[in-house]
Amino acid sequence: MVTAxxxxxxxxxxxxxxxxxxxxxxxxxxxxxxxPLVLFLTLPLLALVVRxxxxxxxxxxxxxxxxxxxxxxxxxxxxxxxxxxxLGAPVAYLLARRRFRxxxxxxxxxxxxxxxxxxxAGIALLLAFxxxxxxxxxxxxxxxxxxxxxxxVVMAQLFVAAPFFVKAATAGFANVDREIEYAAALDGAxxxxxxxxxxxxxxxxxxxxxxxxxxxxxxGEFGATIIFAGNFPGRTQTMPLAIYLGFELxxxxxxxxxxxxxxTSFLVLFVVKVLLRQRLQAxxx
Amino acid sequence: MxxxxxxxxxxxxxxxxxGCSLPGLSANSDAKNNVTVFAAAxxxxxxxxxxxxxxxxxxxVDVVFNFAGSQQLAQQLAQGAAVxxxxxxNEAQMRAVIDTxxxxxxxxxxxxxxxxxxxxxxxxxxxxxxxxxxxxxxxxLVLAAKNVPVGDYSLAxxxxxxxxxxxxxxxxxxxxxxxxxxxxxxxxxxxxxxLGEADAGIVYSSDISPDVxxxxxxxxxxxxxxxxxxxxxxPVSDAPNLALAQKFLEFVLSPAGQAVLAGHGFIxxxxxx
Numbered sequence: 001m002v003t004a005x006x007x008x009x010x011x012x013x014x015x016x017x018x019x020x021x022x023x024x025x026x027x028x029x030x031x032x033x034x035x036p037l038v039l040f041l042t043l044p045l046l047a048l049v050v051r052x053x054x055x056x057x058x059x060x061x062x063x064x065x066x067x068x069x070x071x072x073x074x075x076x077x078x079x080x081x082x083x084x085x086x087l088g089a090p091v092a093y094l095l096a097r098r099r100f101r102x103x104x105x106x107x108x109x110x111x112x113x114x115x116x117x118x119x120x121a122g123i124a125l126l127l128a129f130x131x132x133x134x135x136x137x138x139x140x141x142x143x144x145x146x147x148x149x150x151x152x153v154v155m156a157q158l159f160v161a162a163p164f165f166v167k168a169a170t171a172g173f174a175n176v177d178r179e180i181e182y183a184a185a186l187d188g189a190x191x192x193x194x195x196x197x198x199x200x201x202x203x204x205x206x207x208x209x210x211x212x213x214x215x216x217x218x219x220g221e222f223g224a225t226i227i228f229a230g231n232f233p234g235r236t237q238t239m240p241l242a243i244y245l246g247f248e249l250x251x252x253x254x255x256x257x258x259x260x261x262x263x264t265s266f267l268v269l270f271v272v273k274v275l276l277r278q279r280l281q282a283x284x285x
Numbered sequence: 286m287x288x289x290x291x292x293x294x295x296x297x298x299x300x301x302x303x304g305c306s307l308p309g310l311s312a313n314s315d316a317k318n319n320v321t322v323f324a325a326a327x328x329x330x331x332x333x334x335x336x337x338x339x340x341x342x343x344x345x346v347d348v349v350f351n352f353a354g355s356q357q358l359a360q361q362l363a364q365g366a367a368v369x370x371x372x373x374x375n376e377a378q379m380r381a382v383i384d385t386x387x388x389x390x391x392x393x394x395x396x397x398x399x400x401x402x403x404x405x406x407x408x409x410x411x412x413x414x415x416x417x418x419x420x421x422x423x424x425x426l427v428l429a430a431k432n433v434p435v436g437d438y439s440l441a442x443x444x445x446x447x448x449x450x451x452x453x454x455x456x457x458x459x460x461x462x463x464x465x466x467x468x469x470x471x472x473x474x475x476x477x478x479x480l481g482e483a484d485a486g487i488v489y490s491s492d493i494s495p496d497v498x499x500x501x502x503x504x505x506x507x508x509x510x511x512x513x514x515x516x517x518x519x520p521v522s523d524a525p526n527l528a529l530a531q532k533f534l535e536f537v538l539s540p541a542g543q544a545v546l547a548g549h550g551f552i553x554x555x556x557x558x
């Protein structure tokens with residue numbers, strides 16, 4: 001009796017050890033397989049930060065044009081993100097929850113700005129909203145000129161970046177368990193309450209990932225912006241434009257600007273991910 | 286079976302397409318008869334014509350171009366791009382490349398000139414007729430950025446006009462306050478004007494090619510206020526194909542080459558000062 005229970009105990013211990021070994025082997029393999037891509041992605045970024053001399057970094061940070069570019073980038077990308085959330089969520093919900101004629105076409109249409117070269121996006125925006133554009137002509141008569149303004153900067157960012165959120169949110173909404181929504185509706189929740197209290201929290205991770213992609217893409221936006229909004233320091237010169245023009249003027253300055261862009265993006269993305277993930281976990285429980 | 290066959294064809298088609306769109310690949314395979322030329326964006330049209338003639342005169346030879354702002358080309362040269370010839374829109378960027386050692390001092394030759402002109406959309410929405418009109422309120426003016434040669438010359442024109450008695454006090458400041466964008470290259474300035482987004486822009490006279498001439502109106506800038514831009518060309522000291530580079534350079538300076546440049550609005554060398 002005693003020996004029997006002993007032997008089962010040792011057998012169980014052996015299984016546990018074996019499992020731990022297996023896990024360790026898997027971990028080692030996984031790390032080994034991940035190294036090439038991680039190295040490839042981080043090495044150029046590291047080279048940028050290393051080349052940007054710390055002295056230049058500080059003096060550039062307090063340069064008026066650099067500060068203007070940082071501020072303009074932050075203000076326009078925040079606006080773009082808010083607009084994307086408000087305008088993109090309904091489209092994503094429509095795509096995730098309704099089947100209709102032209103569903104596949106609409107879904108594909110949303111993909112297009114992602115594949116379009118940004119320069120072409122800029123020209124398309126000009127042809128639509130420029131002074132002689134399809135819609136721009138009417139706007140111009142009303143005294144509204146969009147090109148060369150901050151509105152144009154936001155529109156360029158919205159055009160190229162909004163699809164990222166819509167794609168992610170569509171997938172997120174589609175994965176929410178409909179039974180829970182039905183249960184809430186049965187308990188008397190209104191459609192909007194169900195959306196706000198059930199759908200959004202349950203698809204929170206996907207929405208967050210989409211929002212981050214959109215913000216990051218908007219922050220790096222260059223081609224559409226320089227065509228549609230032009231380049232004017234303090235008005236339409238965002239960080240990528242300042243970096244591009246700086247690259248031709250002074251390589252060191254461009255490098256420090258790039259390092260600033262990288263570090264701010266990293267900080268913002270990191271903080272948002274950590275903070276919001278905690279909030280989301282608390283929320284969905 | 287059919288299905289996989291079809292997919293195979295599709296794959297081949299895609300690969301062929303990809304191959305066609307990568308001129309770099311085919312260019313490298315036969316480097317002996319290639320001459321790679323880095324040329325200022327403003328030289329795009331005349332240099333393409335020159336290349337056609339040069340290739341016709343020298344069968345089997347391929348002229349490969351990289352057109353961009355001179356400052357960008359100078360940066361790429363400084364970073365070690367493999368190039369045979371460099372044609373700059375100004376002395377400053379040629380000087381920058383000489384300083385990096387990629388071009389030997391004394392090898393550069395001026396091959397043509399260019400000057401500034403104010404352009405407006407053909408229907409002239411702001412109703413501009415004189416250089417003084419550029420200072421009128423609410424004119425949307427587009428200039429090239431100051432690190433682009435033409436942008437630098439545009440600022441020099443405004444500075445000279447400012448101290449000329451023919452222009453009102455504060456002319457330079459008034460015009461600069463009308464600038465809505467500093468574009469990254471001269472072609473972008475012209476595009477904004479042709480598209481009608483800007484009321485006026487300052488470009489090189491050579492930028493107004495025959496196909497845009499009908500779409501723009503222009504105001505000339507007198508020589509006393511203008512900057513005559515001298516375009517230098519030089520073989521790169523470690524050119525992979527130095528002999529061919531030298532041959533193309535001679536062709537640009539030959540009467541035939543100079544005639545092509547003149548046809549595109551450039552000032553031939555013998556007419557410069």
